[in-house]
Amino acid sequence: MTDSVPAVDLAGLTKTFGAVTAVDGLDLRIAPGEVVAFLGPNGAGKTTTVDMLLGLARPDAGTVRLFGGDPADAVRLGRVAAVMQTGGLLKDLTVAETVRMTAHFYGHTRPVAEVLERAGITGIADRAVGKCSGGQQQRLRFALALLPDPDLMVLDEPTTGMDVEGRRDFWQAIRADARSGRTVLFATHYLDEADAYADRIVLIRQGCVVADGTTAEIKNLAAGRVVRATLPGADQAALAALPGVRSVEVRGDVVLVHSEDSDVVARHLLTRTGARDLEITSRNLEDAFLTLTASA
Ligand SMILES: Nc1ncnc2c1ncn2[C@@H]1O[C@H](COP(=O)(O)OP(=O)(O)OP(=O)(O)O)[C@@H](O)[C@H]1O
Numbered sequence: 244m245t246d247s248v249p250a251v252d253l254a255g256l257t258k259t260f261g262a263v264t265a266v267d268g269l270d271l272r273i274a275p276g277e278v279v280a281f282l283g284p285n286g287a288g289k290t291t292t293v294d295m296l297l298g299l300a301r302p303d304a305g306t307v308r309l310f311g312g313d314p315a316d317a318v319r320l321g322r323v324a325a326v327m328q329t330g331g332l333l334k335d336l337t338v339a340e341t342v343r344m345t346a347h348f349y350g351h352t353r354p355v356a357e358v359l360e361r362a363g364i365t366g367i368a369d370r371a372v373g374k375c376s377g378g379q380q381q382r383l384r385f386a387l388a389l390l391p392d393p394d395l396m397v398l399d400e401p402t403t404g405m406d407v408e409g410r411r412d413f414w415q416a417i418r419a420d421a422r423s424g425r426t427v428l429f430a431t432h433y434l435d436e437a438d439a440y441a442d443r444i445v446l447i448r449q450g451c452v453v454a455d456g457t458t459a460e461i462k463n464l465a466a467g468r469v470v471r472a473t474l475p476g477a478d479q480a481a482l483a484a485l486p487g488v489r490s491v492e493v494r495g496d497v498v499l500v501h502s503e504d505s506d507v508v509a510r511h512l513l514t515r516t517g518a519r520d521l522e523i524t525s526r527n528l529e530d531a532f533l534t535l536t537a538s539a
Pocket residue numbers: 260263264265283284285286287288289290291292432
Protein backbone atom coordinates (compact mmCIF):
# COMPACT_ATOMS: atom_id res chain seq x y z
CA MET A 244 0.00 0.00 0.00
CA THR A 245 2.67 2.54 1.04
CA ASP A 246 4.64 1.63 -2.09
CA SER A 247 1.90 3.13 -4.23
CA VAL A 248 2.39 6.53 -2.60
CA PRO A 249 5.25 8.39 -4.32
CA ALA A 250 8.18 9.45 -2.16
CA VAL A 251 8.18 12.75 -4.04
CA ASP A 252 5.30 14.25 -5.98
CA LEU A 253 5.84 17.70 -7.46
CA ALA A 254 2.98 19.04 -9.58
CA GLY A 255 2.99 22.27 -11.58
CA LEU A 256 5.70 23.68 -9.34
CA THR A 257 6.48 27.31 -10.16
CA LYS A 258 8.71 29.93 -8.56
CA THR A 259 9.63 33.36 -9.85
CA PHE A 260 12.13 35.89 -8.57
CA GLY A 261 11.13 39.25 -10.08
CA ALA A 262 11.41 38.83 -13.84
CA VAL A 263 13.18 35.45 -13.55
CA THR A 264 11.08 32.28 -13.68
CA ALA A 265 13.39 29.90 -11.83
CA VAL A 266 10.99 26.92 -11.85
CA ASP A 267 8.32 26.81 -14.50
CA GLY A 268 5.47 24.35 -13.99
CA LEU A 269 7.69 21.42 -13.03
CA ASP A 270 6.14 17.96 -12.61
CA LEU A 271 8.10 15.12 -11.03
CA ARG A 272 7.18 11.85 -9.30
CA ILE A 273 9.75 9.66 -7.60
CA ALA A 274 8.86 6.19 -6.35
CA PRO A 275 10.22 4.89 -3.04
CA GLY A 276 13.69 3.36 -3.46
CA GLU A 277 14.65 5.23 -6.63
CA VAL A 278 18.04 6.96 -6.92
CA VAL A 279 17.41 10.00 -9.09
CA ALA A 280 19.82 12.58 -10.45
CA PHE A 281 18.44 16.02 -10.97
CA LEU A 282 20.71 17.24 -13.71
CA GLY A 283 20.90 20.62 -15.36
CA PRO A 284 23.24 23.46 -16.26
CA ASN A 285 23.89 26.44 -13.98
CA GLY A 286 20.72 28.39 -13.26
CA ALA A 287 18.39 25.61 -14.49
CA GLY A 288 16.38 25.74 -11.26
CA LYS A 289 17.75 22.75 -9.35
CA THR A 290 18.41 24.47 -6.02
CA THR A 291 15.13 26.39 -6.14
CA THR A 292 13.26 23.10 -6.71
CA VAL A 293 15.14 21.36 -3.88
CA ASP A 294 14.40 24.29 -1.53
CA MET A 295 10.66 24.00 -2.29
CA LEU A 296 10.80 20.23 -1.94
CA LEU A 297 12.29 20.59 1.54
CA GLY A 298 9.78 23.26 2.52
CA LEU A 299 12.54 25.91 2.73
CA ALA A 300 10.88 28.05 0.03
CA ARG A 301 7.22 28.49 -0.83
CA PRO A 302 6.09 27.83 -4.41
CA ASP A 303 4.20 30.58 -6.25
CA ALA A 304 2.06 27.84 -7.77
CA GLY A 305 1.86 24.06 -7.71
CA THR A 306 2.20 21.50 -4.94
CA VAL A 307 4.86 19.46 -3.15
CA ARG A 308 3.87 16.17 -1.53
CA LEU A 309 6.39 13.97 0.24
CA PHE A 310 5.11 10.47 1.04
CA GLY A 311 1.63 11.82 0.42
CA GLY A 312 1.93 14.64 2.97
CA ASP A 313 3.21 18.12 3.58
CA PRO A 314 7.03 18.54 3.26
CA ALA A 315 7.26 20.28 6.63
CA ASP A 316 5.64 17.25 8.29
CA ALA A 317 7.97 14.84 6.49
CA VAL A 318 11.01 16.85 7.63
CA ARG A 319 9.71 17.09 11.21
CA LEU A 320 9.09 13.34 11.35
CA GLY A 321 12.65 12.65 10.18
CA ARG A 322 11.41 11.01 6.97
CA VAL A 323 13.47 13.46 4.90
CA ALA A 324 17.02 14.66 5.43
CA ALA A 325 19.28 16.79 3.29
CA VAL A 326 22.98 17.19 2.58
CA MET A 327 23.72 20.68 1.35
CA GLN A 328 26.96 22.06 -0.09
CA THR A 329 28.42 23.93 2.85
CA GLY A 330 27.98 25.23 6.36
CA GLY A 331 26.89 23.89 9.70
CA LEU A 332 30.05 22.20 11.03
CA LEU A 333 32.13 23.24 14.05
CA LYS A 334 35.83 22.91 13.22
CA ASP A 335 37.08 22.16 16.77
CA LEU A 336 34.84 19.17 17.45
CA THR A 337 35.87 15.71 16.31
CA VAL A 338 33.84 13.81 13.74
CA ALA A 339 32.31 11.52 16.39
CA GLU A 340 31.58 14.42 18.76
CA THR A 341 29.75 16.23 15.95
CA VAL A 342 27.55 13.22 15.28
CA ARG A 343 26.90 12.61 19.01
CA MET A 344 26.00 16.26 19.56
CA THR A 345 23.61 16.32 16.62
CA ALA A 346 22.01 13.07 17.79
CA HIS A 347 21.02 14.84 21.03
CA PHE A 348 18.82 17.25 19.04
CA TYR A 349 16.69 14.38 17.78
CA GLY A 350 14.32 12.36 19.93
CA HIS A 351 15.37 9.06 18.46
CA THR A 352 18.24 8.26 16.09
CA ARG A 353 20.21 5.40 14.62
CA PRO A 354 23.27 4.54 16.76
CA VAL A 355 26.23 6.91 16.24
CA ALA A 356 28.61 4.03 15.43
CA GLU A 357 26.25 2.80 12.74
CA VAL A 358 25.93 6.12 10.91
CA LEU A 359 29.71 6.64 11.06
CA GLU A 360 30.11 3.22 9.46
CA ARG A 361 27.48 3.86 6.79
CA ALA A 362 29.08 7.16 5.87
CA GLY A 363 32.50 5.47 5.72
CA ILE A 364 34.09 7.70 8.39
CA THR A 365 34.62 5.29 11.30
CA GLY A 366 38.37 5.50 10.65
CA ILE A 367 38.43 9.26 11.16
CA ALA A 368 35.98 9.41 14.09
CA ASP A 369 38.54 11.07 16.37
CA ARG A 370 39.79 13.59 13.82
CA ALA A 371 38.98 17.29 14.34
CA VAL A 372 36.48 18.47 11.73
CA GLY A 373 38.82 21.34 10.78
CA LYS A 374 41.48 18.78 9.80
CA CYS A 375 39.13 16.80 7.52
CA SER A 376 39.21 17.20 3.75
CA GLY A 377 36.22 18.62 1.89
CA GLY A 378 35.14 15.11 0.93
CA GLN A 379 35.41 13.85 4.51
CA GLN A 380 33.37 16.82 5.73
CA GLN A 381 30.68 16.00 3.18
CA ARG A 382 30.62 12.41 4.38
CA LEU A 383 30.21 13.78 7.90
CA ARG A 384 27.22 15.84 6.71
CA PHE A 385 25.90 12.65 5.15
CA ALA A 386 26.33 10.84 8.50
CA LEU A 387 24.36 13.61 10.24
CA ALA A 388 21.60 13.30 7.65
CA LEU A 389 21.48 9.54 8.31
CA LEU A 390 20.83 9.97 12.05
CA PRO A 391 17.01 10.08 11.81
CA ASP A 392 17.13 7.15 9.33
CA PRO A 393 15.22 9.12 6.68
CA ASP A 394 13.21 7.46 3.91
CA LEU A 395 14.28 10.21 1.50
CA MET A 396 17.76 11.72 1.25
CA VAL A 397 18.10 14.94 -0.74
CA LEU A 398 21.55 16.14 -1.77
CA ASP A 399 22.13 19.49 -3.45
CA GLU A 400 25.36 19.42 -5.48
CA PRO A 401 27.08 17.65 -2.58
CA THR A 402 30.46 17.17 -4.26
CA THR A 403 31.10 20.68 -5.53
CA GLY A 404 34.76 21.49 -5.07
CA MET A 405 35.86 17.92 -4.23
CA ASP A 406 38.66 16.17 -6.07
CA VAL A 407 37.97 13.06 -8.14
CA GLU A 408 38.90 10.64 -5.36
CA GLY A 409 36.82 12.49 -2.78
CA ARG A 410 33.83 12.44 -5.11
CA ARG A 411 34.23 8.73 -5.76
CA ASP A 412 34.46 7.86 -2.05
CA PHE A 413 31.51 10.07 -1.26
CA TRP A 414 29.30 8.46 -3.89
CA GLN A 415 30.34 4.96 -2.92
CA ALA A 416 29.03 5.65 0.58
CA ILE A 417 25.76 7.08 -0.77
CA ARG A 418 25.30 4.25 -3.24
CA ALA A 419 25.99 1.52 -0.67
CA ASP A 420 23.48 3.11 1.67
CA ALA A 421 20.84 3.46 -1.05
CA ARG A 422 20.89 -0.32 -1.51
CA SER A 423 19.01 -0.51 1.78
CA GLY A 424 16.01 0.93 -0.09
CA ARG A 425 16.36 4.59 0.75
CA THR A 426 15.07 7.03 -1.88
CA VAL A 427 17.78 9.42 -3.02
CA LEU A 428 17.43 12.62 -5.04
CA PHE A 429 20.61 14.49 -5.87
CA ALA A 430 21.12 17.68 -7.83
CA THR A 431 24.27 17.87 -9.88
CA HIS A 432 25.75 19.42 -12.94
CA TYR A 433 28.35 16.67 -13.20
CA LEU A 434 27.22 14.38 -16.00
CA ASP A 435 29.51 11.58 -14.94
CA GLU A 436 27.98 11.53 -11.45
CA ALA A 437 24.48 11.25 -12.85
CA ASP A 438 25.64 8.54 -15.24
CA ALA A 439 27.51 6.51 -12.62
CA TYR A 440 25.30 6.78 -9.56
CA ALA A 441 21.67 7.33 -10.57
CA ASP A 442 19.07 4.81 -11.74
CA ARG A 443 17.17 7.61 -13.36
CA ILE A 444 18.05 11.04 -14.70
CA VAL A 445 15.71 14.00 -14.72
CA LEU A 446 17.19 16.66 -16.95
CA ILE A 447 16.00 20.21 -16.41
CA ARG A 448 16.46 23.41 -18.34
CA GLN A 449 14.96 26.81 -17.60
CA GLY A 450 12.86 25.39 -14.79
CA CYS A 451 11.23 22.62 -16.85
CA VAL A 452 11.86 18.89 -17.21
CA VAL A 453 13.26 18.34 -20.71
CA ALA A 454 14.05 14.63 -20.38
CA ASP A 455 13.35 11.91 -17.84
CA GLY A 456 14.51 8.32 -18.05
CA THR A 457 17.27 5.83 -17.34
CA THR A 458 20.79 6.87 -18.30
CA ALA A 459 20.56 4.67 -21.39
CA GLU A 460 17.22 6.18 -22.37
CA ILE A 461 18.54 9.72 -22.00
CA LYS A 462 21.54 8.92 -24.16
CA ASN A 463 19.36 7.37 -26.83
CA LEU A 464 16.77 10.11 -26.69
CA ALA A 465 19.21 12.79 -27.69
CA ALA A 466 21.70 10.88 -29.67
CA GLY A 467 20.62 7.44 -30.77
CA ARG A 468 23.51 5.27 -31.90
CA VAL A 469 26.10 5.48 -34.60
CA VAL A 470 26.79 2.47 -36.81
CA ARG A 471 30.19 2.67 -38.46
CA ALA A 472 31.29 0.31 -41.22
CA THR A 473 33.79 -0.03 -44.02
CA LEU A 474 31.75 0.03 -47.23
CA PRO A 475 33.36 1.38 -50.39
CA GLY A 476 30.77 3.02 -52.67
CA ALA A 477 28.01 3.04 -50.03
CA ASP A 478 24.53 3.78 -51.34
CA GLN A 479 23.82 6.81 -49.16
CA ALA A 480 20.21 7.21 -50.28
CA ALA A 481 19.34 3.56 -49.51
CA LEU A 482 20.81 3.86 -46.02
CA ALA A 483 19.06 7.17 -45.38
CA ALA A 484 15.72 5.54 -46.28
CA LEU A 485 16.02 2.90 -43.52
CA PRO A 486 13.60 3.38 -40.60
CA GLY A 487 15.03 5.44 -37.74
CA VAL A 488 18.00 6.80 -39.66
CA ARG A 489 18.77 10.42 -38.91
CA SER A 490 21.87 11.00 -41.02
CA VAL A 491 24.39 9.20 -43.20
CA GLU A 492 27.94 10.39 -43.52
CA VAL A 493 30.55 8.99 -45.90
CA ARG A 494 34.25 9.45 -45.12
CA GLY A 495 36.27 7.74 -47.85
CA ASP A 496 35.51 4.01 -47.59
CA VAL A 497 33.85 4.43 -44.20
CA VAL A 498 30.17 5.09 -43.69
CA LEU A 499 28.65 6.44 -40.45
CA VAL A 500 24.93 5.98 -39.98
CA HIS A 501 23.34 7.86 -37.12
CA SER A 502 20.12 6.08 -36.18
CA GLU A 503 17.49 5.54 -33.51
CA ASP A 504 17.41 1.85 -34.40
CA SER A 505 20.94 0.55 -34.86
CA ASP A 506 19.76 -3.08 -35.21
CA VAL A 507 17.93 -2.30 -38.47
CA VAL A 508 21.00 -0.55 -39.87
CA ALA A 509 23.38 -3.33 -38.80
CA ARG A 510 21.12 -6.04 -40.25
CA HIS A 511 20.83 -4.16 -43.55
CA LEU A 512 24.57 -3.57 -43.80
CA LEU A 513 25.46 -7.19 -43.04
CA THR A 514 22.81 -8.90 -45.16
CA ARG A 515 22.27 -6.53 -48.08
CA THR A 516 25.68 -4.96 -48.61
CA GLY A 517 29.32 -5.94 -48.47
CA ALA A 518 29.95 -3.88 -45.32
CA ARG A 519 32.60 -5.09 -42.86
CA ASP A 520 34.30 -3.96 -39.61
CA LEU A 521 30.97 -2.95 -38.10
CA GLU A 522 31.03 -0.89 -34.91
CA ILE A 523 28.02 0.37 -32.97
CA THR A 524 28.54 3.12 -30.44
CA SER A 525 26.21 4.95 -28.13
CA ARG A 526 26.99 8.64 -27.99
CA ASN A 527 27.92 9.70 -24.50
CA LEU A 528 25.81 11.47 -21.96
CA GLU A 529 27.66 14.70 -22.57
CA ASP A 530 26.27 14.81 -26.13
CA ALA A 531 22.77 14.13 -24.82
CA PHE A 532 23.14 16.78 -22.15
CA LEU A 533 24.36 19.42 -24.58
CA THR A 534 21.63 18.68 -27.11
CA LEU A 535 18.82 18.64 -24.58
CA THR A 536 19.92 21.65 -22.56
CA ALA A 537 20.89 23.90 -25.48
CA SER A 538 18.83 27.08 -25.40
CA ALA A 539 15.92 26.98 -27.79
N1 LIG B 1 16.91 34.36 -4.30
C1 LIG B 1 16.94 34.60 -5.60
N2 LIG B 1 16.73 35.83 -6.10
C2 LIG B 1 16.74 36.07 -7.42
N3 LIG B 1 16.98 35.13 -8.38
C3 LIG B 1 17.21 33.89 -7.93
C4 LIG B 1 17.21 33.55 -6.54
N4 LIG B 1 17.48 32.22 -6.42
C5 LIG B 1 17.64 31.75 -7.69
N5 LIG B 1 17.48 32.74 -8.59
C6 LIG B 1 17.54 32.60 -10.06
O1 LIG B 1 16.72 31.52 -10.42
C7 LIG B 1 17.32 30.74 -11.45
C8 LIG B 1 17.49 29.30 -10.99
O2 LIG B 1 18.46 29.26 -9.96
P1 LIG B 1 18.87 27.92 -9.18
O3 LIG B 1 19.87 28.30 -8.14
O4 LIG B 1 17.64 27.23 -8.73
O5 LIG B 1 19.55 27.08 -10.33
P2 LIG B 1 20.51 25.81 -10.23
O6 LIG B 1 20.05 24.88 -11.30
O7 LIG B 1 20.53 25.30 -8.84
O8 LIG B 1 21.91 26.42 -10.62
P3 LIG B 1 23.41 26.04 -10.14
O9 LIG B 1 23.74 24.74 -10.80
O10 LIG B 1 24.21 27.18 -10.70
O11 LIG B 1 23.41 25.98 -8.65
C9 LIG B 1 18.63 31.43 -11.79
O12 LIG B 1 18.40 32.28 -12.88
C10 LIG B 1 18.92 32.23 -10.54
O13 LIG B 1 19.71 33.36 -10.85
